[in-house]
Amino acid sequence: TVVSVGQINGGHNFNIIADQVDLRGTARAYTSENQDLIITQMNQIIDGVAKTFGAHIELDYQKGYPVTVNAPGPTEKTRIAAEKIAGKGVIPPYLSMGGEDFSYFANEVPSCYFFIGSAPADREPLSVPHHCSHFDIDERALLVGASVYAQIALDCLGASA
Numbered sequence: 001t002v003v004s005v006g007q008i009n010g011g012h013n014f015n016i017i018a019d020q021v022d023l024r025g026t027a028r029a030y031t032s033e034n035q036d037l038i039i040t041q042m043n044q045i046i047d048g049v050a051k052t053f054g055a056h057i058e059l060d061y062q063k064g065y066p067v068t069v070n071a072p073g074p075t076e077k078t079r080i081a082a083e084k085i086a087g088k089g090v091i092p093p094y095l096s097m098g099g100e101d102f103s104y105f106a107n108e109v110p111s112c113y114f115f116i117g118s119a120p121a122d123r124e125p126l127s128v129p130h131h132c133s134h135f136d137i138d139e140r141a142l143l144v145g146a147s148v149y150a151q152i153a154l155d156c157l158g159a160s161a
Contacts, residue, residue: 001029001038002097028097032067039063068096068103071110078112081151086144116145 003025010021027042029035039061050057075093082090102113118141119127128135 001027001034003027003038003042026064026099027061028099029067030095030097035063035067065099065101066103066107068098068100068106068113070106070112070114074110074112077152077155078114078148081155082114082148084151084155085147114148116141116148 004027005023005025007024008021009024011018027035027038029038042059042061046057046059049055070093079090079093096115098113100113102111105111106113118137120136120138123136
């Protein structure tokens with residue numbers, strides 16, 4: 001699991017201790033059990049800090065997306081189709097803490113969420129992550145992604161490209 005604080009707001013001047021501070025962030029986990037554990041442990045930490053410093057702390061935790069879990073069958077079909085399109089250098093499945101609304105679909109229907117490499121040719125892959133102010137995409141990756149989806153459909157129908 002990971003808890004990231006992405007925003008801290010408080011105070012009105014550099015030399016005055018703030019009476020109120022607002023921290024905002026995100027929490028990610030690989031399992032739904034760990035999502036629940038985050039809430040439990042954050043409450044324990046907050047209670048301890050409040051007692052230690054005589055503070056009043058409120059936690060407004062909104063549980064985000066469910067964990068995205070790929071089903072074995074669709075994952076294998078996706079791997080086979082991706083290798084037909086991109087070649088044998090396809091990276092095997094790995095754990096990711098990405099928060100996606102796709103997880104709602106995957107909880108209802110066996111599914112596979114996959115990534116398409118999209119780094120521009122002049123950059124190392126993963127050198128500039130998504131959600132970064134200077135993220136850029138090589139738009140040719142869109143053709144690769146669409147081709148993988150088309151190949152999955154052809155494979156499921158027993159057709160050939």
